[in-house]
Amino acid sequence: xxxxxxxxxxxxxxxxxxxxxxxxxxxxxxxxxxxxxxxxxxxxxxxxxxxxxxxxxxxxxxxxxxxxxxxxxxxxxxxxxxxxxxxxxxxxxxxxxxxxxxxxxxxxxxxxxxxxxxxxxxxxxxxxxxxxxxxxxxxxxxxxxxxxxxxxxxxxxxxxxxxxxxxxxxxxxxxxxxxxxxxxxxxxxxxxxxxxx
Numbered sequence: 590x591x592x593x594x595x596x597x598x599x600x601x602x603x604x605x606x607x608x609x610x611x612x613x614x615x616x617x618x619x620x621x622x623x624x625x626x627x628x629x630x631x632x633x634x635x636x637x638x639x640x641x642x643x644x645x646x647x648x649x650x651x652x653x654x655x656x657x658x659x660x661x662x663x664x665x666x667x668x669x670x671x672x673x674x675x676x677x678x679x680x681x682x683x684x685x686x687x688x689x690x691x692x693x694x695x696x697x698x699x700x701x702x703x704x705x706x707x708x709x710x711x712x713x714x715x716x717x718x719x720x721x722x723x724x725x726x727x728x729x730x731x732x733x734x735x736x737x738x739x740x741x742x743x744x745x746x747x748x749x750x751x752x753x754x755x756x757x758x759x760x761x762x763x764x765x766x767x768x769x770x771x772x773x774x775x776x777x778x779x780x781x782x783x784x785x786x
Contacts, residue, residue: 707736730762737753
């Protein structure tokens with residue numbers, strides 16, 4: 590009887606006791622990885638002569654490989670005065686960014702900034718019009734390639750400034766067949782102004 594009474598008292602005490610609040614830690618929000626911008630559009634500044642033309646570059650970046658793949662388009666006036674010259678061209682290029690860092694850059698470490706080496710090829714067609722004779726001369730086709738080293742800085746948001754230097758070689762074909770081809774080569778210095786997005 591005493592044991593039964595003790596069990597009843599214990600059960601009643603447990604039922605009337607205030608509930609014990611459970612303490613659980615709040616889940617921590619995951620830290621978002623910095624966004625690496627994988628696209629860039631740039632204008633080659635030395636190619637721009639007032640309103641006479643431009644060379645535009647589009648780049649797509651592969652962060653895991655540290656490589657950017659680019660396409661170029663060119664349209665410019667190449668002669669004035671007695672002749673009017675127009676050049677139309679396209680090209681492709683590849684750049685390798687070995688360090689993923691850049692002095693004065695505001696982009697994340699894995700972006701396409703800093704030192705790079707690269708190369709490219711291009712195909713251009715030159716059309717020349719003799720204004721005094723009012724006739725078009727035979728067009729010329731140019732095939733060329735280049736090797737570059739450069740340094741890309743991203744000082745503010747997506748803005749990028751890219752000075753480059755390198756060597757280039759190209760061969761010009763007279764599409765009329767009357768003139769022999771001409772091969773030229775030399776050093777290059779360039780500056781690109783663009784935007785990462």
